[in-house]
Amino acid sequence: MNKHWRPTAPIATLEIRASMLRAAREYFTATRALEVDTPTLSSAAVTDVHLASVAATALGRQTFLQTSPEYAMKRLLAAGCGDIWQICKVYRDGESGRSHNPEFTMIEWYRLGMDHHALMSDVERLIGAMLPPSRAFDRSERLTYREAVQLHAGIDPFDDPLAVLIARLESAEIEVPRDVKSDRDACLDLIMGILVGPQLGHDRLTFIYDYPASQAALAQIRGPVASRFEAYMDGLELCNGFHELANAAEQRARFERDLAERVKRGLPPMPIDERFLAALDHGLPECSGVALGFDRLVMCATGAKHIDAVLAFPFDRA
Template sequence: MDTAAADRWRPAASVETLRRRAALLAQIRAFFVERGVLEVDTPLLGPAPSSDPQQQCLDVAVPGSGRRYLQPSPEYAMKRLLAAGSGSIYQICKAFRAGEQGARHRTEFTLVEWYRVGFDYRALMDEVQSLVCGLLQRPPARAFSYRELFQRHAAVDPLADSDQVLWQRVAAAGIEPSEALRDAGRDAALDILLTRRVEPAIAPLGAVFVYDYPASQAALARLRPDQPALAERFELYVDGIELANGFTELADAVEQRRRFEADNLARRVLGLPEVPLDEGLLAALGHGLPACAGVALGLDRLLMLALDLDDIAALQA
């Protein structure tokens, strides 16, 4: 008998890895209990997927209910809870994104997502640092603005330089942009420069926050009232691994609908299917979302760092 075939039943994760995973989960739950944050559980299937053109969601046909989507984040459902008066909440759950495979990516993965009423993104950065750096026993994170990092490591001003300059820098980074790539817009150029120039430069620095993203990359974040060209958004990297993405949450239903519709327009330009809008989320925003900040943290990547693993597959049971 083929030995490899005979061993296919074996889980990739060792029993010791599972024990350490369980211990980490217990620490995370204790962290939120200490702060009075309520644990919740929201549906994995929702009526609408993410509208982000860079995220492809999985859909299923549910008898009697039509098409439903495996959620790439519990964000929409959690915001409905916030609008209903839940107060600060968190959950540890599965999430799904199509086409995500690699040493740091899986189609099915685990998120820790939480929302803090009365926080803005800077206050939430402090809490994320307390959790992550505490769990990993790391020094406090360093923080840099998105603009500062691009000026320093990619030799561009992401807010002021022309599209032509950005694509010239992309070419200098070793990628000759096709017409289709150019059609994806300046944010596509910035994403390439982020992965080719910025992320390698910050990897040796340990824990690093990148904050104040361009307004065009706001997603569901509020724009800065004093500088509307910037979104109140941050990401946390540890050893060059993107670990968390957080916002001061947008509470304007009209603006959120406009952003969803702009995403669908971008999808048409890219030849991607348009997606239905989450009318439940828009209704919740119209009802009134409390001032809050939220963040999604990749638990699998956190475990990789905590256990010194180089492939997410080693965590699979």
Template sequence: MSWKTTLSWEDAKKKAYILNQIRQFFYDLDVIEVETPLLGRSTVTDVHLEAFNTHFNYLPDSSINNADTLYLQTSPEFCMKRLLASGYQSIYQISKAFRHEAKGHIHNPEFTILEWYRIGFQQDDLILEVSDLIQAILKCDMPKVITYQNLFLEHLNIDALDTSVEELKDVISNHNKMSDWLKDESSIDTLLQFILSELIEPNVGIDTPIFIRDFPINQASLAKMNMSDERVADRFECYFKGIELVNGFCELTDAIVQVERFNKDNLERKQLGLEEKVIDRRFIQALESGLPSCSGVALGIDRLLMLALNKQDIEEVITFTIDRA
């Protein structure tokens, strides 16, 4: 057990400078910094995300005998969209987020996230703005852009929008990545996500950042369907040096469709034996009242710092990771 930090004083000063650069970037664009709660009464329904929770006895409607469950945010998304529905214009936030996952060399269960929303932006507009920020911080070349479909065709000769469970399992087996749980897996999207993370991600954006756009619609619970191809959504990710850095959407504004997608998540949770999650009704009410047309993006600050400071492990850009907290 060590009490010492893994973030050096010299790197702490560089980190502070980069955070100031980010704030100046948004100041120049007249995008306003906001704060939202870390604790809330609801959480995400996403099958692949689990939130930390705690209990609280003092809400106005709390039962005498039962405490209410509160969740640490996995991202500030729902509350920031409630701000937009309340009349706020383009906004950003640098905050802590929490995900109940194992610590790894690029992930800590408590991490720092940059999230921003641009009123009136489409997917292409936000990709350009994210590119500007990444180039300003990392001094890298202009990122490349490729569709999800073309990415799979280029790397594995698979049409990800017209494939089968059998074809995907054959690819996994041919790359010696098959395991017992994958043999039993029946979801095309789960298999696609595994292939992307295990077979493609480590080999993309090595020298130049790359944006992957137009994800399959089933992998974009909070994004609008693409107007040209209903099989895909206006969602993008950015990778650099094998690290997933950015996840962005042209935001879904239809409350009815959003509830349908949340219910679909919970159905999948039930089938997998996972706890179903209560839908965030305040978020749905905000959508019903009218979320303006916008696009939003989340960027991992700690991962950005790893790239900027040329570090190999996330603990080198955080004062105290979960094992030292």
């Protein structure tokens, strides 16, 4: 008998998911943020070389399932919505494993007049409200990106030459692909993903902030660092937040650099979201925003070792 009709998450875990989502809605209501609902299908896609969009066809046109609601939510911010948030499904091709499912649940929100440090405190309060009492933690730990890499990998991510980064990976018996050996940020991503990230957040929530400016994505840059943070618990990256870039010309330049890098890597080109850039040109208010991987937080809440254990129907049973 085919038993793949059954959910992979126990019913008790699905009840915990529901209670955590209820706590999130109560938190945002109490903090006076507007719940919004933006399209899952878009005519544009992300240019980021680290993300793969899922293509779809609608009304005879090529469209893409969202990897994040970020661009649409920023259009609402530019239109004057104030603090906003949403719970939504997002899609990323090629992502499958212990902590990845191609379709997953994201909580994304934006606060006006906050920098990334203030938003970290907001993230800490939300996560504290969502987790069950058994996972209550003391005040979070905060480390700069440099401090975290120095502490857990023993190298300086800003000053050490590329050869030192490669040697550190190889000393840990990590095979470094040939194309990565010529890419400093790719080496740093491996170091963070394999040597540093798994060591973070085991006794309390840990924030890593002030990433290298070359890894700014959609964050503001301050000299050598980007106003960006990530939060970790149980060695899992839970969220990625920015003090948001509001300069349309700079954002377009970053998109174009992404597209040039895609050509170098043999990746397909992606259409730039011109409506998003038009919203930035109109004027994005001073704000910070963050995207939280909800399924991973449920893993932390329940002690699950695989994301399938917190999903009703993961990709293989969808």
